[in-house]
Each structure stands twice: as structure tokens, then as C-alpha cells.
Amino acid sequence: MTFQKNTELDQANLRIIVTLCAIGYISVLGFLPGHQVERYLPVILYYVLFLLASIGFRYAISHWPGHYPVRRILGMVHDYTGTSFGLIVGAEAALPLYAVMVWVNLGNGMRYGSRYLAIATALALLALMIVYWLTPWWQAQPFMVLMLMITSTVIPVYAHLLLERTRKASEEAVAANLEKSRFLAQASHDLRQPIHSIGLFTACLREARLGDDEQRLVDSIDRSLLNVSQLFRSILDLYTLDNGRVLPTCQPLHLGELLADVVRQNAEAARWAGVELRLRPCPHWAQIDPVLLTTMVQNILSNCFKYGAQRPVLIGVRKRGQGLAIEVHDQGRGIHKEHLLKVFDEFYRVRHQRDKDVEGVGLGLSIVKRLGHLMNLEVAIRSRVGHGTSVCLYGLAPTVPPPTLAPQEGEHKAWLLTGLKVCLVEDDHNVLMATRALLERWGCTVQAELSGQNLSSDCDVIIADYDLGNHATGxxxxxxxxxxxxxxxxxxxxxxxxxxxxxxxxxxNDIAILSKPVRPTELRTTLRELAHKQTG
Known part of the structure; x- marks a missing residue:
């Protein structure tokens, strides 16, 4: 089993340290009463040469890493030769060197696996037999030699049993994790579809001519759906992070535009919470992953809506040292000092009386912290009870806008969707009907198709589900x-x-993507961008 990235190099480093300790021990031994320095000089000289050879071994391992069985076995022979020489020359005074022999045995087995453990054990027994055969003192201590040989056998056997148990436990854990991954992948797809279609149907209802009572019912449905969507996305974000699938894709990004988009997407949630979102104008550009940064800001705002309802929230960017920082300030009830260090823990929530109506499971700030770590951003939080909380994302690397991305006059015009011809391909009937109804309310002309087979269209924009069954992908x-x-x-x-x-x-293929469940504001914004590209 491999517990570290380069276990052979670790073994080589430890070999050098142990050799230095052995040289020190033998050197001190020569000055003890009843011992002569001259007797141990050959041992010291040998271990100095052994040290030089060990350094050479380390050099070879560091410059030519990889799994080379012959090199590993030569390393074992090298180790056992050194300990055997010390035991032969030093006799009873060198008995502590037997601990080195045990270390070589277990170290190779624990680092490289049971096969190397068996080889190391066989070499250790051979080394002890050679020591016994060449040394009169050891020949006079047959029972001690027998004890050492039994020890050199029993300990590796026990280590082998532990290795096997660990290997089986690891395989079971990997299998369970794969099974969990398959389940979550399928469950996420099955759950996304109904949440996505409900959200689109609700958006259609909102734009219909409803009475006040009906409008309040739609608001309640929308709020509940938003809570479900946020919880669903948080769980999926955590699952994706746990599996190491999140890799930042940094690019030049206009922070002001990104924050403005986030504010627009959260306008409805802010209205429900009675929160006024105040965004300070920002001209700065940064080199950052826009998707991950958006997720971080979204999660922070979600907490502001929960715990700072009926109060304004200020969002802005300021220079901090050599970098930039995004700051979000609310005027909520604040957090006590004893909770501040724990708010980034998974599933940790600051509980207060009458908190049962506050949605969430305590994943938002944990995800913010982990995404920040991926992008080398620091996340700081300050709070005063009764005054509010401030969250700061700092460490964003400033950059200049690329010429191709520089804002042009009229670029940010709110492109209307009226008359836009959309070819919509979706194999789920409910999602197809919901998306079609919403697009038509926005003024689009929609060609709705359940399959991509024999498809023909004169559309301006194509919207397709990725998985269209067994016939084709989007x-x-x-x-x-x-x-x-x-x-x-x-x-x-x-x-x-x-x-x-x-x-x-x-x-x-230059294709945009939105992950279900898609919020209507996200879909509208993306469609406007595509319409702009089509007319441009």
C-alpha cells in the first residue's frame, strides 16, 4: 500500500537519519569505560561510507522516481549489510542496531506492501544467520539469536495481517464511495428535472395576470422552491468538492459586471427577505474563475437574506494590499465571538431562539471557504452582535481587460427577446412544456422538439438538453x-x-451551459447574451 506520494524517497531520507544516529551511537560507545576507541573505528569508517552510499541512493531516487523493484531490493540489501556489519564487529555493544533491522523490515513492508514485507523478512533472517555464523559472541548466545529470529518473523506477520485488513477496509471504502457517487449522480439528475420544471412553471404563473391572493400563493411557491434549489445546490457543491472534481478556470473578469449579475439574479430573493441590495460601482478586473466566484458570493448573500432580513446589504470591491477584495456587509443580528471560528465548519449553524423558520443546513460558508482555498483566496469574517456581519474575500489578483473583452458602447444594452426564434430540444415532456411556455411569455417564437432526430430549423438560438436519450446528445x-x-x-x-x-x-464547440435547476433570471440573461451574439 502507498501512503505517501514518494514512499521510496521517504525511506531514503530516514535511512540517512538513522545512519547519522548510528555513527553518533558508535562514536559515544568507544569512549565508555571498558571500551576502546580503536575497536570501533572500522565500524565508524564503514558507516561513513554507508552514509555516502545512502546519499547516492537518495539522489538516484529523487532524480529517477518511480517503481523500480530491483532498486528497492538493493536498498534492503544495503540496509541489512550495514546493520549486519555493526552487529558482527560490535557484538553485544551493537545490539541496539537490531532495532534498525526491525525498522528496515517493517518500513519496507508498510511503505511498499506485503510482497516487499516478505522479501525484507527473508533478508532479515538471512542477515541474522550470517551474523550468527561469523561471530563467536553470537554463537555463544544461541537463545538470544533464536529470540531475535522469532521477533523478526512474528512482527512482520502481524504487520502483514494489519496491512491486509487496511487494504480490505480501503477497498470497501472506495467501493462504497463509488456507489455513493453513482447514487448521487443519478439522484441529482432525477431531482434536477422536476425542480427545474416547477421553477419555470412558477415563472410563467408570475407573469400571468393574477389577483393579489394568487400572486401571494405564487410568491410562497417560489420562495419554497428557491430554498429547495439552494439546499440542493449546496449538497451537490459539497459532493463535487469532496470528489476533487472542482478545478478553477481563471480568466480576466470584470468584477463590477459579475456582482451586478449576482444582484440581478438575487433581486427576487432580496425582495422576499425585505433586503435592499446596495452595490457600489466597481471598475476593477481580476484574474479569477467566474463560476466559482459567483457561487461564493451567492452563498454569502443567502446568509444575509436569512439572518439580516429587513435590513440593507452593501456589496463592493476595494483594493487591499497588492490585490482586490470583495466585501459584503449586512446589518443583521451579528454573530458571537465563540461562533466565528466555527461558522466555516460543515453543517454548523449559529442557533438562536425562533430559528426554526430559518432554512438551510449550514453548508454555505463551508463551501465558500473551500472554494476560496481552491482559488488561493482568503475568507475573513467580522461581526458585532446587534450591528451586523461583514464577509471579505481577499487575494483576488488584479488584471487589465483584454482588448477583445473591453467594454464597447452599447454592449450592455438590454437586448429584448421579442421575435427571437428558438429551437428547443428536451426529452422530458414537463420540462419541455415549462420552458416553452416561459420563452413564449418572453416573446420568443419556439419550435419545441422531444427528440433531436430528423431535426430541421431556421432558429436564431438553439436550447438543448444534454441527455436526449439513446439517440443523440444535445x-x-x-x-x-x-x-x-x-x-x-x-x-x-x-x-x-x-x-x-x-x-x-x-x-x-462554443456552446454555453446552464446547470439544472436553472433560475428564470439566469436563463433570460443567457438568452440575451446569445441573442446579442446572433445579431452581432
């Missing part, structure tokens, strides 16, 4: 339509699966 459907039209029609993938697996394909 990407294949988009590429087919683009070939028919003879140009790269702007396209959007809506996916209920893990988007990391298809990101590379999407970038190669």
Missing part, C-alpha cells in the same frame, strides 16, 4: 443544426448531469 443535435445552417448558431445546453464532464466539449 451537443450532437446542435452540431447537426449548425451544419444545416452553415454557420455557428448560438447555442445553450441545459444539463441535469455533472457539467465538468462535458465542459471541454462545450468550449471546443
Amino acid at each position: 451537443i450532437e443535435c446542435i452540431n447537426t443544426l449548425r451544419q444545416q445552417r452553415g454557420w455557428a448558431v448560438p447555442a445553450l445546453i441545459l444539463s441535469g448531469h455533472d457539467t465538468d464532464k462535458i465542459q471541454a466539449q462545450l468550449r471546443e
Whole structure:
């Protein structure tokens, strides 16, 4: 089993340390009463040469890393030769060197596995037999030699049993984790679809002519759906982080535009919480992953809505040292000092009386902290009870806007969707109907298809689900339509699966992606961007 990245190098480092200790021990031994320095000089000289050879071994391992069985066995022979020489020359005074022999035996086995443990044990027994055969003093102590040989056998056997148990436990843990991953992947897809369609149907209802009572009911449905969506996304974010699938993709980003988008996307949630979102204008650019940074700010704002309701929230960017910092200030009830160090722990919530109506399970700030660590950002929190809480994301690397991304006059015009021809391909009937109804309320002309087979369209924008059954994927459907039209029609993938697996394909084909459940504001914003690209 391998417990570290380069276990052979660790063994080589430890070999050098143990050799230095052995040289020190033998040197001190020569000056003890009843001992002569001259007797131990050959041992010291040998161990100095042994040390030089060990340094050479380390050099070879560091410059040519990898699994080389012959080199590992030569290392064992090298170790046993050194300990055997000391035991032969030093006799009873060198008996502590037997501990080195045990270390060599166990060290190789624990680092490299049971096969090397067996080889090391055989070499240790051979070394003890050679010591016994060449040394009169050891020949006069047969029972001691027998005890050492039994010890050199029993300890490795016990270590082997522990290794096997550890290996089996590790395999079971890996299998359980894979099973959990498969379950979560399937469950996430199955849960995304209904949440996604309910959100779109609710958006359609909101834009219908409803009475005050009906509008309040729609608000209640929307709020409940938002809470479910946030909880669902938090669990999926945590699952993705635990599996190491999150890899930042940094790019030049206009922080003011990103924060403005976040404010727009959270306008409805802020209205429900009675929170006024105040965004300070920001001209700064930073080199950062926009998706992960958006998730961090979203999670912070979610806490502001929960614990700072009916109070304003200020969002802004300021210079901090050589970098930039995003700060979010609320005027909520604040957090006691004893809780501040724990708020970044998973599932930790600061409980107060009458908190039963506050939604969430305590994952938001934990995800913020972990995403910040991935992007080398520091997350700081300050709070005063009764005055509010401030969260700061600092360490953003400032950059200049690339020429191709520099804002141009009229670029941020609110492009209308009226008359936009959309080809919508979705194999889930409820999602298809919900998306179609919402797009038509926005003024789009929609061609709705349950399958990508034999598809033909003169659309301006393509929206497709990624998984369209056994016949084709959304990407294949988009590429087919683009070939028919003879140009790269702007396209959007809506996916209920893990988007990391298809990101590379999407970038190669210049296709936007939104992960279900999609909030209507996200869909509208993305469609406007695609419409702008189509008219541009």
C-alpha cells in the first residue's frame, strides 16, 4: 500500500537519519569505560561510507522516481549489510542496531506492501544467520539469536495481517464511495428535472395576470422552491468538492459586471427577505474563475437574506494590499465571538431562539471557504452582535481587460427577446412544456422538439438538453443544426448531469451551459447574451 506520494524517497531520507544516529551511537560507545576507541573505528569508517552510499541512493531516487523493484531490493540489501556489519564487529555493544533491522523490515513492508514485507523478512533472517555464523559472541548466545529470529518473523506477520485488513477496509471504502457517487449522480439528475420544471412553471404563473391572493400563493411557491434549489445546490457543491472534481478556470473578469449579475439574479430573493441590495460601482478586473466566484458570493448573500432580513446589504470591491477584495456587509443580528471560528465548519449553524423558520443546513460558508482555498483566496469574517456581519474575500489578483473583452458602447444594452426564434430540444415532456411556455411569455417564437432526430430549423438560438436519450446528445443535435445552417448558431445546453464532464466539449464547440435547476433570471440573461451574439 502507498501512503505517501514518494514512499521510496521517504525511506531514503530516514535511512540517512538513522545512519547519522548510528555513527553518533558508535562514536559515544568507544569512549565508555571498558571500551576502546580503536575497536570501533572500522565500524565508524564503514558507516561513513554507508552514509555516502545512502546519499547516492537518495539522489538516484529523487532524480529517477518511480517503481523500480530491483532498486528497492538493493536498498534492503544495503540496509541489512550495514546493520549486519555493526552487529558482527560490535557484538553485544551493537545490539541496539537490531532495532534498525526491525525498522528496515517493517518500513519496507508498510511503505511498499506485503510482497516487499516478505522479501525484507527473508533478508532479515538471512542477515541474522550470517551474523550468527561469523561471530563467536553470537554463537555463544544461541537463545538470544533464536529470540531475535522469532521477533523478526512474528512482527512482520502481524504487520502483514494489519496491512491486509487496511487494504480490505480501503477497498470497501472506495467501493462504497463509488456507489455513493453513482447514487448521487443519478439522484441529482432525477431531482434536477422536476425542480427545474416547477421553477419555470412558477415563472410563467408570475407573469400571468393574477389577483393579489394568487400572486401571494405564487410568491410562497417560489420562495419554497428557491430554498429547495439552494439546499440542493449546496449538497451537490459539497459532493463535487469532496470528489476533487472542482478545478478553477481563471480568466480576466470584470468584477463590477459579475456582482451586478449576482444582484440581478438575487433581486427576487432580496425582495422576499425585505433586503435592499446596495452595490457600489466597481471598475476593477481580476484574474479569477467566474463560476466559482459567483457561487461564493451567492452563498454569502443567502446568509444575509436569512439572518439580516429587513435590513440593507452593501456589496463592493476595494483594493487591499497588492490585490482586490470583495466585501459584503449586512446589518443583521451579528454573530458571537465563540461562533466565528466555527461558522466555516460543515453543517454548523449559529442557533438562536425562533430559528426554526430559518432554512438551510449550514453548508454555505463551508463551501465558500473551500472554494476560496481552491482559488488561493482568503475568507475573513467580522461581526458585532446587534450591528451586523461583514464577509471579505481577499487575494483576488488584479488584471487589465483584454482588448477583445473591453467594454464597447452599447454592449450592455438590454437586448429584448421579442421575435427571437428558438429551437428547443428536451426529452422530458414537463420540462419541455415549462420552458416553452416561459420563452413564449418572453416573446420568443419556439419550435419545441422531444427528440433531436430528423431535426430541421431556421432558429436564431438553439436550447438543448444534454441527455436526449439513446439517440443523440444535445451537443450532437446542435452540431447537426449548425451544419444545416452553415454557420455557428448560438447555442445553450441545459444539463441535469455533472457539467465538468462535458465542459471541454462545450468550449471546443462554443456552446454555453446552464446547470439544472436553472433560475428564470439566469436563463433570460443567457438568452440575451446569445441573442446579442446572433445579431452581432
